[in-house]
Amino acid sequence: EVVMTQxxxxxxxxxxxxxxxxxxxxxxxxRNVAWYQQKPGQVPRLLIYGASTRATGIxxxxxxxxxxxxxxxxxxxxxxxxxxxxxxHQYNNWPPxxxxxxTKVEIK
Amino acid sequence: QIQLVQSGAEVRxxxxxxxxxxxxxxxxxxxxxxxWGRQAPGQGLEWMGWINPGSGNTxxxxxxxxxxxxxxxxxxxxAYMEVTGLRSGDTAIYYCVRDNGFFxxxxxxxxxxxxx
Numbered sequence: 001e002v003v004m005t006q007x008x009x010x011x012x013x014x015x016x017x018x019x020x021x022x023x024x025x026x027x028x029x030x031r032n033v034a035w036y037q038q039k040p041g042q043v044p045r046l047l048i049y050g051a052s053t054r055a056t057g058i059x060x061x062x063x064x065x066x067x068x069x070x071x072x073x074x075x076x077x078x079x080x081x082x083x084x085x086x087x088x089h090q091y092n093n094w095p096p097x098x099x100x101x102x103t104k105v106e107i108k
Numbered sequence: 109q110i111q112l113v114q115s116g117a118e119v120r121x122x123x124x125x126x127x128x129x130x131x132x133x134x135x136x137x138x139x140x141x142x143x144w145g146r147q148a149p150g151q152g153l154e155w156m157g158w159i160n161p162g163s164g165n166t167x168x169x170x171x172x173x174x175x176x177x178x179x180x181x182x183x184x185x186x187a188y189m190e191v192t193g194l195r196s197g198d199t200a201i202y203y204c205v206r207d208n209g210f211f212x213x214x215x216x217x218x219x220x221x222x223x224x
Contacts, residue, residue, distance in 0.1 A: 034210035043203070043217055044153070049210040087153060091209050095167050097143065099153045 002026055002093050006086075006100035012108040019075040021103045023088035028068045032092035035064055035073045038102075039084045047086075048073065075105070083107055110134035112142075112204055114215035120194050120222050127190040128218050130204035137185040138162035141207040144178055144189040146200040147217075157189055158207065194222045 003026040013019045023033065031051040036044040046055040048064035051071060061076045075082055088100040115129040130142060141160040147153050157178035158167040166178050172191070180187045187204055202218045205211040 032209065036211075043214045044211075045214075046210060046212050049212075055212065089153075089210065095155070095158065096169060097155045101152050 001096055002029060002090050002098050004088050004090055004098050004100040006088055006103045008103060009101070010104045010106060012106050013078050014108045015078055015080060017078050017108070019078055019082075019105050021073040021075075021086055021088075021105070023066075023071040023073070023100050025069045025071070025090055027093070029090040029092035031067055032090060033064075033066065033071045034089045034091065035062075036087045036089065037082075037084045038087065044087065078105070110206070110213050112206060112213055112215040114202075114204060114218045117219045118221070120220070121224055122195050122222055124194050124222075125190060125192040126194060126220055127188055128202055128204075128220075130187040130189075130215050132185045132187070132206070135206075137180075138182060142178075142180070142187040143205050143207050143211065144176075144187075144202065145205065146198075146202045148197075148200040151200075153203075156191075156202075159187060161187065191220075194220075196222050198222050 005024045007022045033051045035048040038044040051066050052064045063074045065072050085102045085104045087102050111133050113131045118126050138161050143158045145155045156172050157176045159178040161180040175192050177190045199222050204215040206213040
């Protein structure tokens with residue numbers, strides 16, 4: 001099973017600031033990583049797939065990078081609606097499909 | 109537009125079973141697998157079962173092996189998941205998602221509460 005480890009658990013950022021979220025896989029998953037955003041009481045929303053491709057309708061301030069075992073999600077200029085929990089997900093070696101435990105981006 | 113619409117909230121007693129549905133529309137049902145997962149309060153996402161409606165092939169998480177059954181009805185473009193032997197730890201929101209490799213479309217979630 002591929003274990004996905006996200007860091008930090010909580011990230012405090014000022015509105016307009018930059019957020020950098022990390023996700024590490026326990027073994028290589030090539031570029032088969034997706035990122036999701038989840039706000040309280042809402043369904044997770046796909047942001048990024050293939051490590052760096054933005055899903056339809058996702059603003060350009062969201063970007064993803066990485067290959068193999070190290071992945072990053074960057075939010076370049078945080079808007080109020082971006083404060084949420086973010087999950088990474090590997091779909092290279094399945095089953096099982098595995099997710100990180102989440103990073104909460106909160107207002108500083 | 110692509111939609112996955114799940115059945116409504118359920119309340120069950122410990123030991124009971126529940127069958128959830130996921131009605132899809134807007135795409136070719138047999139071209140994509142459906143994955144079922146759940147999210148307990150304050151927790152991350154956990155996969156439970158998977159079905160390829162085109163082939164009928166299924167896969168199950170070892171955590172739930174024997175308690176979960178996933179099925180599909182091609183004519184109704186609907187996927188189902190039955191969970192048996194419910195316990196309080198099964199209280200969660202249950203999701204169906206379209207498997208495009210990544211999970212691009214999600215149902216709205218079905219809250220399941222298990223309580224005596």
